[in-house]
Amino acid sequence: MCPYCGVGCGLLVRVDGGRVTKVKGDPDHPANFGDVCAKAVHLPPALLAPDRLLHPEIRSRRDVERKRVPWELALRFTAERWREIFAAHGPDAVAFYASGQLLTEEYYVAGKLAKGFIGTNNFDTNSRLCMASAAVGYTRSLGADGPPAAYEDIDSADCFLLIGTNTADCHPIVWKRIRRRKLSAPDRVSVIVVDPRWTETADIADLHLPLRPGSDIALLNGMLHVLWKDGLIDRAFVGAHTSGWEKLRHVVERYTPERVSALTGLSRDIIVTAALRFASASCALTLWSMGINQSHVGTDKNAAIINLHLATGQIGRPGAGPFSLTGQPNAMGGRETGGLAHLLPGYRAITDVHARDLVERHWGAARGSIRPRRGRSALEIFDGLARGDVRAVWIIGTNPAASVPDTDLVEKALRQADLVVVQDAYHPTETTRFADVLLPAAQWPEKDGVMTSSERRLTYLSQLVDPPGEALPDAVILTRFAHEMGFKQAFPYTSAAEIFDEFAALTAGTPCDYSGVTHARLRTEGPLQWPVPSSAHSGTPRLYVDGRFPTSDGRARFIAVEHDPPVEPPDRAYPLVLTTGRVRDHWHTLTRTGKVPALRRRTPEPILEVNVRDARRLGLLDGGFVEITSRRGKVIAQCRVTETIREGVCFLPFHWGRSFGFYKSANNLTLGARDELSGQPELKVCAVRLRAVESER
Numbered sequence: 001m002c003p004y005c006g007v008g009c010g011l012l013v014r015v016d017g018g019r020v021t022k023v024k025g026d027p028d029h030p031a032n033f034g035d036v037c038a039k040a041v042h043l044p045p046a047l048l049a050p051d052r053l054l055h056p057e058i059r060s061r062r063d064v065e066r067k068r069v070p071w072e073l074a075l076r077f078t079a080e081r082w083r084e085i086f087a088a089h090g091p092d093a094v095a096f097y098a099s100g101q102l103l104t105e106e107y108y109v110a111g112k113l114a115k116g117f118i119g120t121n122n123f124d125t126n127s128r129l130c131m132a133s134a135a136v137g138y139t140r141s142l143g144a145d146g147p148p149a150a151y152e153d154i155d156s157a158d159c160f161l162l163i164g165t166n167t168a169d170c171h172p173i174v175w176k177r178i179r180r181r182k183l184s185a186p187d188r189v190s191v192i193v194v195d196p197r198w199t200e201t202a203d204i205a206d207l208h209l210p211l212r213p214g215s216d217i218a219l220l221n222g223m224l225h226v227l228w229k230d231g232l233i234d235r236a237f238v239g240a241h242t243s244g245w246e247k248l249r250h251v252v253e254r255y256t257p258e259r260v261s262a263l264t265g266l267s268r269d270i271i272v273t274a275a276l277r278f279a280s281a282s283c284a285l286t287l288w289s290m291g292i293n294q295s296h297v298g299t300d301k302n303a304a305i306i307n308l309h310l311a312t313g314q315i316g317r318p319g320a321g322p323f324s325l326t327g328q329p330n331a332m333g334g335r336e337t338g339g340l341a342h343l344l345p346g347y348r349a350i351t352d353v354h355a356r357d358l359v360e361r362h363w364g365a366a367r368g369s370i371r372p373r374r375g376r377s378a379l380e381i382f383d384g385l386a387r388g389d390v391r392a393v394w395i396i397g398t399n400p401a402a403s404v405p406d407t408d409l410v411e412k413a414l415r416q417a418d419l420v421v422v423q424d425a426y427h428p429t430e431t432t433r434f435a436d437v438l439l440p441a442a443q444w445p446e447k448d449g450v451m452t453s454s455e456r457r458l459t460y461l462s463q464l465v466d467p468p469g470e471a472l473p474d475a476v477i478l479t480r481f482a483h484e485m486g487f488k489q490a491f492p493y494t495s496a497a498e499i500f501d502e503f504a505a506l507t508a509g510t511p512c513d514y515s516g517v518t519h520a521r522l523r524t525e526g527p528l529q530w531p532v533p534s535s536a537h538s539g540t541p542r543l544y545v546d547g548r549f550p551t552s553d554g555r556a557r558f559i560a561v562e563h564d565p566p567v568e569p570p571d572r573a574y575p576l577v578l579t580t581g582r583v584r585d586h587w588h589t590l591t592r593t594g595k596v597p598a599l600r601r602r603t604p605e606p607i608l609e610v611n612v613r614d615a616r617r618l619g620l621l622d623g624g625f626v627e628i629t630s631r632r633g634k635v636i637a638q639c640r641v642t643e644t645i646r647e648g649v650c651f652l653p654f655h656w657g658r659s660f661g662f663y664k665s666a667n668n669l670t671l672g673a674r675d676e677l678s679g680q681p682e683l684k685v686c687a688v689r690l691r692a693v694e695s696e697r
């Protein structure tokens with residue numbers, strides 16, 4: 001399976017002389033049937049980059065150089081420091097910050113070690129920046145996390161609502177499937193794209209709604225208003241399978257097309273047309289990602305989408321459903337293993353005493369070892385480090401000094417910490433520069449394990465080559481550290497398969513039950529979609545087909561959500577809205593795609609997209625340099641003057657961290673405001689001003 005995005009394509013990998021030399025699509029994998037995108041094709045040079053981290057390094061003081069040490073010493077040093085800090089300052093003073101790019105087994109071992117044995121619930125991941133609002137949103141509305149639909153639903157849907165997703169660039173193989181569906185029946189299949197920018201995703205759209213950033217709830221409530229007025233609500237479904245409609249109706253009543261037009265900046269007509277297109281579909285699929293989740297009302301935005309589907313009965317049937325597109329390849333597996341500070345394995349809540357009890361018994365941990373309160377979420381870890389409440393952090397497979405909002409604060413946090421452990425495949429990165437302990441991790445495909453894609457599909461990834469130098473699989477590093485900490489008995493693993501079996505057994509009876517899966521089964525039968533509750537069960541393409549939801553009364557819940565403007569709206573000093581995101585050819589903080597000549601050539605620099613009218617007003621020229629300033633910092637970039645972005649909004653990709661040039665990093669500008677329910681930061685809206693910069697040439 002591909003180590004990049006959550007589409008989870010199957011790959012065929014050629015290995016020559018112990019090196020990966022060629023990658024292509026696996027014709028037998030049900031996510032992509034042989035198709036593949038450029039990032040995957042260009043994996044080989046990324047894996048061979050000369051900056052792989054090959055040996056452990058430590059430094060005992062901040063003012064000395066790190067030096068290379070054997071594994072034993074690095075882990076002993078870390079364990080001693082970790083114990084000291086824990087003893088002096090308590091369980092809230094240490095934290096783990098991991099990644100949606102780890103394997104399921106790695107996540108599981110890390111979570112078990114932190115929550116069950118070290119005794120801290122401060123174990124969170126970059127999924128907090130990514131899918132947290134969807135995870136909390138599904139749980140709140142449907143009773144459990146987990147996208148209910150499957151890719152095969154694309155082939156029968158006749159309306160696609162693509163909202164806050166640049167599917168063409170970020171989930172390209174899903175997008176191609178949508179395009180095939182659209183082209184197979186252009187008049188019957190409609191595509192609605194909701195994004196302040198016209199991206200390639202909108203090329204196949206019947207309707208493009210360039211709404212004001214952050215106004216999605218107004219739009220979705222407005223669409224529901226139109227359906228309610230026109231009598232297009234599925235009363236039978238609402239009556240039999242949902243609760244809370246009356247309360248929501250009272251809210252939706254106030255979202256008239258006129259009011260919604262004022263809130264979103266869209267025309268009344270296009271709002272009504274979009275609503276009627278959605279309602280006239282026999283099967284509607286809504287796909288979304290960061291334009292929805294990365295908001296201080298991200299969970300409410302998720303609820304607004306699910307409301308629309310419940311009100312029209314568009315769920316639990318082929319071709320229908322709310323379907324969040326997962327960002328990272330195994331952010332799903334992370335959620336399943338309890339890789340967030342409020343969770344335990346199997347989507348269990350850490351605040352649930354019965355869940356804690358059961359998990360403790362499964363882990364062989366003493367009764368009461370798991371602390372009853374949720375730990376710090378990602379941004380709370382960095383806030384805590386900056387304030388001195390958190391003293392030690394262990395970062396695994398993520399690069400927060402480039403990817404967490406407000407880089408100044410993150411750097412301060414890492415400088416301030418008593419101990420920073422970074423476990424990465426590469427060095428230097430923006431984050432490894434701050435490490436007191438550097439641990440070399442094996443990466444794809446130097447280790448084996450399982451990942452879950454957006455459509456709940458588990459794929460086994462086999463080890464194809466040896467790790468370079470002394471790099472070790474993350475699960476091995478964590479297991480050895482557990483032994484060093486004195487927890488040998490509870491971490492007896494000698495293979496990823498054993499870890500998987502222990503975890504899979506713990507999912508029995510939960511919504512994400514895959515107790516019927518083993519490595520051996522995935523290897524012989526191929527990828528499976530959970531739930532797979534027994535070894536005879538062949539997997540589940542679609543959830544909720546019987547109209548029963550995992551809530552206390554079996555009904556899905558309408559949530560009455562209201563429009564709430566962004567935390568930092570534009571004003572006179574900072575008159576434009578900056579939104580940040582991705583480009584097709586790069587992956588996140590460039591530790592891999594940044595080293596591929598073909599991809600670098602295509603997209604060498606961050607480029608700010610600015611609307612023509614804003615550019616004219618500000619004297620910005622296409623291709624000229626522009627200084628972008630927010631309340632937190634500055635970026636200098638070339639600009640692309642375009643009609644494809646809404647007036648008053650500009651867009652900057654976040655791939656370039658400070659190591660590419662201090663003023664190239666989008667997260668110099670972004671703010672740490674976040675959703676109260678999900679803890680997800682509002683990475684899609686902050687206020688900026690622009691100024692043309694004279695070129696030196």
Ligand SMILES: Nc1nc2c(c(=O)[nH]1)N[C@H]1C(S)=C(S)[C@@H](COP(=O)(O)OP(=O)(O)OC[C@H]3O[C@@H](n4cnc5c(=O)[nH]c(N)nc54)[C@H](O)[C@@H]3O)O[C@H]1N2
Nearest residue numbers: 164165166170213214289290291327328581582584587588
């Ligand atoms: N090429 C590539 N693909 C990737 C990744 C990558 O780094 N590179 N990363 C993966 C990961 S982890 C993730 S999370 C996904 C992200 O995938 P996407 O969410 O598709 O990507 P983004 O570019 O972050 O944001 C999507 C769109 O949201 C729009 N947007 C901004 N504000 C709003 C708003 O208020 N409302 C609406 N409706 N739209 C808004 C932006 O204009 C942007 O086009 O991509 C995955 N795939």
Ligand SMILES: Nc1nc2c(c(=O)[nH]1)N[C@H]1C(S)=C(S)[C@@H](COP(=O)(O)OP(=O)(O)OC[C@H]3O[C@@H](n4cnc5c(=O)[nH]c(N)nc54)[C@H](O)[C@@H]3O)O[C@H]1N2
Nearest residue numbers: 130397398399403423424425441443580581588589591654
């Ligand atoms: N402004 C802005 N900021 C954003 C976003 C945005 O839209 N706008 N999007 C956010 C989102 S959705 C996401 S998901 C994050 C992503 O942000 P990050 O997670 O910080 O990005 P990556 O570059 O993928 O970092 C992964 C790290 O893991 C390392 N690595 C790769 N494989 C392995 C392995 O097997 N083991 C170990 N130990 N390390 C490995 C890589 O070298 C790299 O350093 O960024 C977030 N930040």
Ligand code: SF4
Nearest residue numbers: 002004005008009037
């Ligand atoms: S679409 Fe995603 S999973 Fe598929 S090949 Fe491209 S990056 Fe990999």
Ligand SMILES: [Mo]
Nearest residue numbers: 129130327328
């Ligand atoms: Mo993400």
